[in-house]
Amino acid sequence: SSGINAEWPLRPGDLLDRIMIIRTSPYVLEEMIQILKIRAQIEGLVIDEDSLQCLGDIGVKTTLRYAVQLLTPAHLLSKINGRDAIHKEDVEEIADLFYDAKTSAKVLTSEKDKYLH
16 A cells, blocks of 8 residues: 555545536537637738638638648748738648648558558
């Protein structure tokens, strides 16, 4: 024994009584676009409506996290192309360069013989 004489404040029955269950649902497209717009403003990025729509569509197909993570590389690409604002073409090019987690896992699984194991 560890020498610690501890009494647990909760028994299994108590624990279930104290758990609060919160039902969640996936974000809809409009909510994703709003979240992406706020995130872009916080990061000081200029992004047009077509780009927000494109990112929202990507977020619906993949995850909001992935769509948000595309903002910074899309911004960098827009700067490289001499623009101050992120355009839809920037988002599409970056989305082609980077896989979301699920797609990456599928590629790794389907091509596992090409990797060290």
